[in-house]
Amino acid sequence: MKKYFAPLICGFGAGVLQIVPLVKSFSCCMILPLAALISLLLDQRATKNFDKIPMKKAVLFGLFTGLFAALFGSVFEILITLLTKHNDIISTFPDLQKMVQNFPLSEEIKTEVLKLFISVRDDILKNGFSLLYTFSVFFNNLIVNSIFGSVGGIFGAQIINSKLNNRSSGR
């Protein structure tokens, strides 16, 4: 576990940046890759091992950063929803309703789609919890964050290794 302390810290940071209201507006596609890069740098400092980073290790660190970000992000999001009984689904629901009405669908399908979202919205408004919403949050976060984290690990290792290359060629 100690080995993955750096991804844990960086994953926590990225998870918070992705979820917490207001801070969330600064969110962008660079957050997770940057978190993976920082976790590799932190690990180098912690272990005092400044050798070239193998790509396998970089991807693994990126993957763990993403997984930790997904775990913390999902838990925070579900907790915030539970406490406030409000989230993105509720605030964007009127727009979604308008959009569904404008799409070329049969009335039957429109009703089915809206029924599904209304049930999720009602669950959240009433209990602050919806099983479907919780599942989709976990699923989304796990897939997207692990991919972006791994990609960040790939870029991060190349950036760190290039510095080492420059140093060794400068000697």
Add this chain to the structure above:
Amino acid sequence: MNRKIRFYIFIIIALWCFGIFIEWFAKIDGHLILALPFLQKTYSLVCHQEINKLISWDGLHTLTCARCTGIYLGLLFSSTMVLFRLPKKIHPIKFLLIAAIPMMADVVFYTFGVYPYSKVIAFSTGLLLGSIGFFYLYVGLIKLIDELKH
């Protein structure tokens, strides 16, 4: 890297880009609207999705901002190129950092009010970074596959 793997990478990036434009595709096949809230949530993890920064047309919007859309379309463009022709030489990673300078400069300039936010500038600087960035992702994946083989 064999063509099969390059093709898989292309498919993954193409599907990701397809999701960004789901509102337009939902006009063609209305059933795709079912995926919209789920996809909005997915893309919100990697983009702020500020309404005035999304690419809009005919009342429909992309699910990511102009800059992120540019980055992903840049990745798609380069992954398509690599499908047909392998790059002869990949330059050192400092070229990726150089490619990021216009995007960073744009972020700094509009944040400090040097000029107002422009979707065209955001999109094109993102496109530049994404299309160059793909080659470093590609190099990294080649190294990863080599390490896994040995």
